[in-house]
Amino acid sequence: DAIERLLSRRGYRLTAPRRNLLEVMASLGDHFSADAVVGAAPEVGRATVFRTLRLLQDIGVVCQVVLDDGTLAYRLAPEEHHHHALCVECGSVEDFSSPALESVLREVEEATGFSVEAHRLELYGRCAACRAASN
Template sequence: MSDLEQISLELEARGYRVTPSRRAVIAAILARKNHFAADELAKRCRGAGRATVFRTIRLLNDLGVVCRVLMDDGSPRYLVSRSGHHHHLVCTECGTVQDLDQCAVSGALREIADASGYEIEGHWLELYGRCAACRAKAAVSA
């Protein structure tokens, strides 16, 4: 079963209609190799209007099909990603984004909660750096 079909089934299972516009947006998203800006997708995606593209991205975000990444310049991007709680490693050179399996702060949260009196409900973490490939490239050219 293709990813498109899988996502369509997921949408139907949640009571959403799988319309041509939504299929177009999903196909456009799946065609992207790495992250994308919502507006850029709206421009490329001839099969759906801007509002529909934004709505569909939000829908897929709720479904856990895509997730939002904040780049180091603060601009938001979207990424086809696994669902559930995870974080991202963003390469500041080539822009690739890598999922992080473990949650780097889960251990520290309890400590912080104890110290501050807060009941911590959520957190937002992005890591920025240079990926192995870019480092290797830099080492060769240096």
């Protein structure tokens, strides 16, 4: 199991509570709140949920999105790196990837000698449906 290998490389184990939380997150679908995880896994302590979310985010299994209202949402990360476009009107979140952005990161690394370990890009605007509805 890929997640178990990622945890092991960092010196962690896939414990029963972590496995339980991963199953809960998968059942919640895209962009769930920490409180939704807590509510769906009452047998796991709130602090354990938050620690596990942080750990899974650190190893790239979970990604975090800051919604337009400032609340945090999470989702299980897809295999490929991606970014988020958030609608300020309806709150929808679209995932997208951009080879051009990844190319810019490589250029920054080459020009500065800086090694980019992680980055996050969130675009805020209006989705096609909200733009069409306002016309």
